[in-house]
Amino acid sequence: MTLLAYDRYCDEIAHQVAELRTVVTSGADLSAKVPTCPDWTLEQLVLHMGGVLRWVEVLVRTRAEEDVRDEDIPRGDGPETTGDAAELDAWLAEAGELVVRALREAGPDAKVWSWAGMLGSGFWARRMTHEITVHRADATLAAGLPYEVAPDVAADAIDEWLQLVGLAGERREMERPLAAGRSLHLHATDTAPESNAEWFVEGTEQGVTWRRGHERADVALRGPLTSLLLAFYRRLPLDGSGLEVLGDRQLLEFWLERATFG
Incomplete structure (x- = not known):
């Protein structure tokens, strides 16, 4: 498993915040239910x-x-006025600026x-990248807007998901999702072969293991x-x-x- 560069994660957090702000200011109904987070x-x-970004910044x-x-999280509960897209946008923008600055300064x-036992700013840069990447998908679904994500970010998000699921399994924080000897395979059909955007996931007596590749x-x-x-991430149906x-x-x-892993 190869992580993205630390600066790449910081850049992507800033990008994803900007994209989520676009949803907020698109004229979408802020009171609309989110289909994937009902x-x-x-x-x-x-x-x-925005609250999670501010928490991680602290x-x-x-x-x-x-x-x-x-x-201890400044303005962690949101802007003073609810239902105001402009205030929500400004509050979110500030959250993004704060967390990216903190991560860049920390290195x-x-x-x-x-909470995962990985004691480092690198964990949080990666986790926030994929937290907002997936929640932006939730927001675009609620607003009826298109959604795109860079291939390297999408592939790394799957890597991270599998890693965290494996950690949760080791700690017995969830029912075993894959019995020993059973396996599943993910295969991206729109990427170049050299990107190796395929995953093999296998259940063992100790838990879940995974690796990139075609099997x-x-x-x-x-x-x-x-x-x-x-x-x-259970944001789209299998069909x-x-x-x-x-x-x-x-x-x-x-x-x-x-x-x-939640």
Whole structure:
């Protein structure tokens, strides 16, 4: 597994914040329900994302050795006025600027607490990149807007998802999503062969292992890379956006129901 460069993550966070701001200021109904996060409206989704960015900014800036309290996160609960797209946009923009500045100043190796046990600013740069990448998809679905993501970011998001699912399994924080000896394969159909945008995931007695590459599995999910990412995050149905399931569909559905790190 090869991570993206630290500066690439910082740049992508800034880019994704700008793209999410475009949704906020598009004229979309902020009270609209988010189909992929049905407990949230579009405004609540943006408040969640901006609040998480501000939380991480405090963690990184203070080199926190443990989690921080909500009351220690400046303006973490949102702007003063609800339902105001301009205020929400400004609040989100500030959140993005703060977290990117904190990450750049810290560099990739600063020791910072994390819930995953990975004590470093590098963990948070990567995690925030993919947190906002996926939640921006939620926002665009709610607003009826198109969604695109760079191939290297989409592929790294799948890598990170599999890594975190594996960690959760080791800690027995979830029901085993893949029985020992069972396997699944992801295959991006719109990338060059040298990008190696394929994944083989296997259940073992110890948990879930994975690696990049083309290998025969009990079930395969094929389709455009962005669609693979969103389906793996349960943002798209398995029959949508050019996706194709080959083999044991129930095994894949079982995985999607149980694979999580939250």
